[in-house]
Amino acid sequence: MPKIVDPVARRRAVAQAxxxxxxRHGLAHASLRNVADEAGLAIGSVRHYFADHDELMLFTMRELSHRIDERVRAHIERLLSPGNGTDRRATTExxxxxxxxxxxxxREEAAIWLAFAAAAHTRPELRPCADEMxxxxxxxxxxxxxxxxxxxALPDDLDTDLESKRLTALLDGLTLQSALLPDRFPPEAIRQVLRRHLDALRSGD
Structure with missing residues (x-):
């Protein structure tokens, strides 16, 4: 009997490649040939699941976003469930x-995301996905x-729209600095900066 291939699983496997x-090598090396070799497939098999290179890149960006979203979802369900005894501050962090x-x-996800985000500035087909994420x-x-x-937990007069932009910028900045200067921004230093910012939000500073 012919082998039955799950198309969703195969597309995700190619995205992982x-x-x-x-x-390992940067976005410039993610050609269809190199990706097919990484996935252990013939290049024709990759083309069977993705119409072209652009479609593959967009699918991979969304797959990366999906992985992060799955981890975040577990925290946000606890955070937004009333009366479950959750430590809101710890869960938020x-x-x-x-x-x-x-x-x-x-760290690997951050490096890959930064590569895609940088490419979106010169590759219009990636820009909508980067903006959406x-x-x-x-x-x-x-x-x-x-x-x-x-x-x-936060002051009533806090401008949450403005503060969400400030906190998002902080997260982006910490990610970039850690990628560029990992020795100066080790995990504990990153945590300390985030905690200090959350403390400042609680006090309204």
């Missing part, structure tokens, strides 16, 4: 650290701050 190539390069997995992150941060304010 893209991520592996980009993580854990949620936000999912966007930061604090371990090998997240950044807007989604900002919307999540705004929701977290709004819920914290509603629960009394």
């Amino acid at each position: 893209v991520l592996s190539v980009v993580g 854990q949620l936000l650290t999912e966007f930061l390069p604090l371990d090998a997995t997240r 950044h807007q989604g992150m900002n919307a999540l941060v705004r929701r977290v701050l709004h819920e914290a304010q509603r629960s009394g």
